Amino acid sequence: MERLSLFQLWRREFGTYNGDKFRQDLLAGITVGAVALPLALAFGVASGATAAAGLVTAILAGFIIGALSGAPYQISGPTGAMSAILLLITNRYGLEGAWLTGVMAGILILLVGLFRLGRFISFIPAPVITGFTSGIAIIIFVGQLDNFLGLKTPSSETAAAKLLQYSQLMSELAPQITSILLGLSVILIMLFWPARWSKLLPGSLVGIITATVISLLLGSPAPIIGDIPRTILLEDRLRFANIPWGELSHLIAPALSIAALGSVESLLCGAVASKATGIRLHANQELIAQGIGNMVIPFFGGVPATAAIARSSVGIKSGGQTRLVSIIHSLVLLISALLLAPVIARIPLAALAGVLMVTAYRMNEWEAIRFIFGHRFKTGIATFLITLIATITLDLTQAILIGGVISAAVFINQVANLQIEIQEVDVARMRERGIAVKGSCPHIRVAYLTGPLFFAATNNFNEAFSHLGDAHTLILSMRAVPMMDVSGLEAMATLAERAHHEGRVLMLSSLQPEVLRVLERGGVKELIGVENIFWSADRAILVAEERGGCHLCAA
DSSP states (O other), rough: OOOOHHHHHHHHHHHHHHHHHHHHHHHHHHHHHHHHHHHHHHHHHHTTSOHHHHHHHHHHHHHHHHHHHHHHOOEOOOHHHHHHHHHHHHHHHHHHHHHHHHHHHHHHHHHHHHHOOHHTTSOOOOHHHHHHHHHHHHHHHHHHHHHTTOOOOOOOHHHHHHHHHHHTTTTTTTOOOOHHHHHHHHHHHHHHOOOOHHSOOOHHHHHHHHHHHHHHHOOOOOOOOOOOOOSSSSSSSOOOOOOOOGGGGGGHHHHHHHHHHHHHHHHHHHHHHHHHOOOOHHHHHHHHHHHHHHHHGGGTTOOOEEOOOOHHHHHTTOOOOOOOHHHHHHHHHHHHHHHHHHHHHTHHHHHHHHHHHHHHHHOOOOOHHHHHTTTOHHHHHHHHHHHHHHHHHEEEHHHHHHHHHHHHHHHHHHHHHOEEEEEEEOOHHHHHHHOOOOOOOOOOOEEEEEEEEGGGHHHHHHHSSOTTTTTSSEEEEEEOOOOOOOHHHHHHHHHHHHHHTTEEEEEEEEHHHHHHEEEEETTTHHHOOOOEEEHHHHHHHHHHHHHHTTHHHHO
16 A cells, blocks of 8 residues: 655645646635534533533634544544544543543544554444444533523533433423523524535534624523634643643543544544545544644633544535635634624524524434444444443443453454364265366365364364364365464464374365474474365365375275
8 A cells, every 4th residue: 555655645636736626625625614614613622621622623724623634524523422432532631631631632643643543543343333323422412402492500421420410300400491492493494505506605603694694683681702812822721830740640631532432433534535525545544633633722711633534525515626715714713713703702502502403413424324223234223322321331441441342352253153064075066177086085174264264163173073083184275274273373383283093084185384384393293294284175184195094084
């Protein structure tokens, strides 16, 4: 696979750059900026920080991560999935803890990219990702109920706990009708806004503008965003002087969660955009960009960012050509913050809640869910449900850990299915192929193995050869065995020793180079004997016959 440096990626993008491409990038950047503005404000609030923090995150991520990205189409900023996990961290450790966690996660992501480990991030089964995404969507939706209803209830560790809290406080709650109406107006506009109009003006922005105008005209008491500083260097930000060093050990697990989530979400975004554009994402460079960006952003008061599928897709559909789309979208957001801060400050929180509720619904991978359940993949359904339930009932760090364990279990279950088919030698068939076999050879057995011979497959291997009957010669055809680990090596050695002890002959054929190297390193090749290893099963059968494997039958 071709590896390109950042400078080579830039040269490839801008080597033939011209005015027409710039016009396309400019229009796409403005469009993405219009889409990103309401989302940045909403995700900033949803993270447990402020709308200003979300705006600063989107501006800096667009500049820093966009410029260093591993593909021209990646646009980063605050996202729903990241907001859900940050809200829990903020509730537990405060904003300083969330900022420091973001920096630690950035360092981890940077190291993964520098050591070129990006490909391992993709080793997560689709049902795990789908279940986690749906769980995050529920967390975001539930987390916005307070703003939507105009309430202020105590914070909760999980979405399930929050719902339980609502059920217990039902008789005491007094929702504000104004907030509900403002939130509903945004939801209805977003759901029914024609798709063809979204290219000019996104429904989320129209909904927020409408709700804000209504709120101002009515003099509504509904809670609003509040002051938006006209700067990207917020007063509330991470400083070296106020780093909570005492909490460092407690933040390792959350940092791992943010690093894992940020890496997966960024590479998933790249995979989706790559299919749409035909341009491959350079995963490790993308992770380097994400790492650097997340190390810097908290020192400006922003929250951790990641590549966003929605914004990247809008950039592609709007005709974006290069990473200038990301940078231009940041400029649009910066200009909005500088010029429209007083207007943004008047946006009702209920309007942002409406945006996030619709976003939560849309972020579910409905097509993947229908595919899993429609085809009744039992393993996929179980994996999806376990991950979903873990995400909404447990700490997100624990949910990610459970997802990782499920991923490993699913992988092992899929690859551990070692198929072993044992056959007597088909003399008639061999003669048809022009191979001269004298006898009927019932004392020669050929076992065809398919799949890796590793720790999870050794029980199947041992059971298959526990009873060899009257076989004098056992030939293992291993053309379809791609690898063997130490446990597989031990199982092979045990079978060889048993065959020798019982006076049988064990032969191997069609070995893959990697498997042969393992046998050599473990001394099992010498134990079996070089004279009993062949390039094909046919050759092994002929040699077994010449040595008397068929003669015993006649006797």
